Amino acid sequence: MQEQPETPFAPGLAARVELTVTDADTAQAMGSGDVPVLGTPRVLALVEAASVAATATRMPTGRTTVGLRVELDHRAPTPVGRTVTAWARLAKVDGRRLLFEVTVADGDEIVADGRVERMLVDRQRFLERASQAS
Known part of the structure; x- marks a missing residue:
């Protein structure tokens, strides 16, 4: 039986997700904060979703990725009703570590950009370890 490589991912994998901003996203x-515009935590969740989507079609059975680190500059406000698009592109693979470059845009305006780092893990072992942490 041939040994499986540590990661099936290569730089260049990409995905995008969209969100129409609602009151719940502010x-x-x-x-x-106290303003009715797209909240930074929601922007973060959006770029994480895009990074997960970028690897979803090539994810080996029994594996998943978990977040390790985020660098995010939230540059512009987005009002309720606008649609933003988040892009994630796998820029670097270092063993099980995956570094994504991420961007969120409202039309031509960059709303946020940065990096998301995720780690490829065995899903079951990760959950077992998490349940023992309490």
Whole structure:
């Protein structure tokens, strides 16, 4: 039996996800501020979703990725009703570590950009370890 490589991913994998901003997505609703515009925690969740989507079709059975580190610059406000698009592109693979370059845009305006780092893990072992942490 041939040994499986540590990661089936190569730089260049990419995905995008869209979100139409609702009242539930605002800084006010999320408790991260008092203004009714797209909240930074929601922007973070959006770029994480895009990075997960970028690897989803090549994810080996029994494996998943978990977040390790995020660098995110939230550059512009987005009002309720606007649609933003998040892109994630796998820029670097270092063993099980995956580094994504991420961007969120409202039309031609960059709303946020940065990096998301994720780690490829065995899903079952990760969950067992998490349940023992309490």
